Amino acid sequence: MQPISFRGGEERTPDPKPRWNPRPEQIRILEAIFNSGMVNPPREEIPRIRMRLQEYDQVGDANFFYWFQNRKSRSKNKLRTGH
Amino acid sequence: MQPISFRGGEERTPDPKPRWNPRPEQIRILEAIFNSGMVNPPREEIPRIRMRLQEYDQVGDANFFYWFQNRKSRSKNKLRTGH
DNA sequence: AGTCTATGAATGAAAG
């Protein structure tokens, strides 16, 4: 399943790929969305969520897509000892 | 009194977690497992490995996960400019 | 004591 194509097919440019650093405000919003039950935001919701987060910083579609992926996966596996 | 250090003016998750201190016996066992070819033990093996190492100290699943992750990753690069 | 270095921990990004 490939929800969104983030790389536009084949890679060609050696994109620098700076790592997105979510601020606490953004994390708070994302956590709120996640805890509201929307663990897999539908495609139509993405622009809406992005606009909401862009008040604090520029975020791409892939950024929070990955965020939700990791959030769900890691909360399920309960890999952390504490937290 | 919480000496949470700042990161260039941006606060990070104020999470005071004690870090696991592997003992020589544990490291010896882990290295043995690693050198036996099991560089990335499957999730199912981790509890087994943990039980084996718990003879020496309490360890969580995440500890091994991180250990193997770091061990594998850093065995390739002989460490960059330490941080 | 301060400084390095090694490494545990965390997580974004990506691969499978």
Add this chain to the structure above:
DNA sequence: CTTTCATTCATAGACT
């Protein structure tokens, strides 16, 4: 979705 890779942060321990 699951698993792996890469980068980063924090800090214990070694060294000076």
